[in-house]
Amino acid sequence: MTHAAPLPALDALIEGVRSGHRATLARAITLVESRKPAHRALAGELLQALLPQTGRALRLGITGVPGVGKSTTIDSLGSHLIARGHRVAVLAVDPSSTRTGGSILGDKTRMARLSLEERAFIRPSPAGGTLGGVAARTRETLLLCEAAGYDVVLVETVGVGQSETAVADMTDTFLVLMLPGAGDELQGIKKGIIELADIVAVNKADGANLARAKAAAGEYRAALHVLGGREPFWSVPVLTYSGLTGEGIDALWATVVSHRDRATQAGAFSARRSGQQVKWMWTLFDERVREALRRAPALRAQLPAIEQAVAAGALSPTLGAAKIADLFGWPEL
Structure with a gap:
């Protein structure tokens, strides 16, 4: 007979996180990532108790196509910030296997310098198939x-996709990384992603790539001039830098800070965070309702047959959804 592991002591978790104890912070994150009802309830109490200590960090979302150098950029930027007295947390979301559910939690090997810094905290977390490649509890982990006293939180996403809105909805500034050599890359810009961007930065602006990076930046600026930005107080800048050599990293961070300052002056910073909080609440509510419905005996008994009929083409997805709603007495849905 196996026994469930005892729940961690709430007071010890609160005190440990507040004091910046890294091992306690890691345990607290594991707790909020758990789907067990008892753990979820305790996590809710923990987050509520720590709420007064949250909201003071600059939250930066970083995205870009695979191979653009997100991890190298974070390694260089994080090291730059720590050298200037900041404490940096990195929430690096790894791709989960759609076949096995596993993930490659190798962020600490991809951020070699930063992983050795005492003032840095790197938390690899499997995406788990969640929307936008954002781990289910990334927001709670951020808080x-x-x-725990980290004043800069960097959220690295799996890559560019339709659901990057999820990252923009939990960060203050959204940074889109691009490759040098516009051409095909320019054609590949997704308008929806660029509309979310607060800053666009062309990486690998070093050596033989320098001229190509500058040319690409010019073309991106022209494209952005046509598309426009998402905020009236801010024109989206296009920078060049090298994550490998660190050239341009200081200017990149200065631009991030400038965006925060301009947003604060315009009253948009607090409004954006308030809106994010409400969206966050509804996202969590939707998730809980979906989980509760799937556990309901009425649905579990009927769902396999409904899914099989939809998969076989014998039942339209619309009618399939209606049948599920009928099981709960919700004909209006």
């Missing part, structure tokens, strides 16, 4: 890192 825990803030409560």
Whole structure:
């Protein structure tokens, strides 16, 4: 007979996180990532208790196509910030296998310098198939890192896709990384992603790539001039830098800070965070309702047959959804 592991002591978790104890922070994050009802309830109490210590960090989302150098950029930027007295948390979301559910949690090997820094905290977390490649509890993890005293939180996403809105909805500034040599890359810009961008930065602006990077930046600026930005107080800048050599990293960070300052002056910073909080609440509510419905005996008994009929083409997805709603007495849905 196996026994469930005892729940961690709430007071010890609160005190440990507030004092910046890294091992306690890691345990707290594991707790909020758990789907067990008892753990979820305790996590809710923990987050509520730590709420007064949250909200003080600058939250930066970083995305870009695979191979653009997101991890190298974070390694260089994080090291730059720590050298200037900041404490940096990195929430690096790894791709989960759609076949096995596994993930490649190799962020600490991809951020060699930063992983050795005492003032840095790197948390690899499997995406788990969640929308936008954002781990199910990334937002809660972000709050825990803030409560632990990290004043810059970097959220690295799996890559560019339709669901990057999820990242923009939890960060203050959204940075889109691009490759040098516009051409095909320019054609590949997704308008929806660029509309989310607060800053566009062309990486690998070093050596033989320098001229190509500058040319690409010019073409991106022209494209952005046509598309426009998402905020009236801010024209999206296009920078060049090298994550490998660190050239341009200081200017990149200065631009991030400038965006925060301009947003604060315009009153948009607090409004954006308030809106994010409400969206966050509804996202969590939707998730809980979906989980509760799937566990309901009425649905579990009927769902395999409904899914099989839809998969076989014998039942339209619309009618399939209606049948599920009928099981709960919700004909209006």
